[in-house]
Amino acid sequence: MVSAPLPWLNGPLQQALRQRSHALLIHGPAGVGQYEFGFELARALLCEATGEGVQRPCGRCTACHLMDTHGHPDFRLLLPEALREPLGWPDEEGRKKDAKPSKWIRIEEVRQAIDWTHQSLSRGVAKVLLIHPATAMQEASANALLKTLEEPAPQVRLLLTTTDPELLLPTIRSRCQRLALPLPTREAALAWLQERGIAQPAVLLDAAGGRPLEAQALASEGIDADSWSALPQRLRQGDAGAVAQWPLPRLLETLLKLCHDLMAVAAGGAPRYFPAEALPPGAALPALAAWSRELTQLSRHDEHPWNAPLLAESLVAQAAALWPGKPASAGRGRLTTLGR
Ligand SMILES: [Zn+2]
Structure with a gap:
């Protein structure tokens, strides 16, 4: 290249x-x-x-x-x-x-x-x-x-x-x-992404935690500002299609970011990776904290031989279950039931 x-x-x-x-x-x-x-x-x-x-x-x-x-x-x-x-x-x-x-x-x-x-x-x-x-x-x-x-x-x-x-x-x-090597300033990173034809670069730069090459990688994987902003709501609805074909490490990392932001908002703070208006309210802090720990554990073993589509589906169901009053499309099974 x-x-x-x-x-x-x-x-x-x-x-x-x-x-x-x-x-x-x-x-x-x-x-x-x-x-x-x-x-x-x-x-x-x-x-x-x-x-x-x-x-x-x-x-x-x-x-x-x-x-x-x-x-x-x-x-x-x-x-x-x-x-x-x-x-x-x-x-x-x-x-x-x-x-x-x-x-x-x-x-x-x-x-x-x-x-x-x-x-x-x-x-x-x-x-x-x-x-x-x-x-x-x-x-x-x-x-x-x-x-x-x-x-x-x-x-x-x-x-x-x-x-x-x-x-x-x-x-x-x-x-x-x-x-x-320093991270670029926000202005420099946004200008660089814009030059590369990336629309609404601020959303993707936030999604990537301020790392411009990572934002470009998201874009090249077909994740744009609109689909990123729509993701929390789609997960809440248990819509596994939102993350179909995503590599497992990308999915786990994204769910951890979602957890982080929902916890920040639940604690009265500001989100870091998703636009505030994209985050449906109502997820309970203890459930988020528990799930975040589980996700962290899983992401340490993201090369396991588990069936990835099944695991992805189960993760989406777990995400949907974070919000009360909205039955998930599948039960919140323990991850261990998928077999190690
Ligand atoms: Zn030369």
Whole structure:
């Protein structure tokens, strides 16, 4: 994919180019553009434009072009299989269509990448290895990388991303310089979404908790401002069609947001993810709190082998039962009855 210009990352990009550290840990909230930043920084580090007033990356030189076509020999990306397609790096080796894509970076890939860093430069500028996200490396892989992080070959740059540095091995953290990516201001995020043709961007930006790439992801999944605003009312009516075809993690996350907002409103506060007028009143605080705990538990295990359509239906029935005086279309069965 051609890296999207994310204006709020310009400051950190200039900072990273000034720092010139050989191992950089890029961290910030999810949906702020960590992959895009890592890729853009790699592009800047490999850009071959020279001369006064050149703002790297130039976007015109051979190296920039090679980056854009994913063919730069001095750039390597370690990505779990599950992220390849969403980020525009389709599988090289034909994975079985029905096999679930792995969310881990395999240790052989890490070892191959380490060997690659020791080979000589192809284009003589630098060699950049981007690992996104670094938390997709299991312990053995992370350990394999330690020596390279400590003493990379000359002109090698290692870029690691994470939403939470605390999830990484302390030995990894201590060998990297850190660079924090900020969330954009609301104005900047709204302007960016608007440029992308997203109608009523404020609703989707709230839906995404202020994270613009996440708002764009919602839009690309077919969730627009109107369907988002209509969702609480449809759930109240037990309308499972409102969330048909939603991936389970998206559904769970959305129900947690709904719970959060209903609890906030029940406690006299303001909602965060849904417009206030979209939230039907009357849900009781204790029931919301209990359901929120159940949802949190479930979302920790969102890769379980349960029948997802059945689970989705059951979750919608549970949502409908939050409001009194409105019998749900199905009983509020315990989730455990679906079988673990
Ligand atoms: Zn260039």
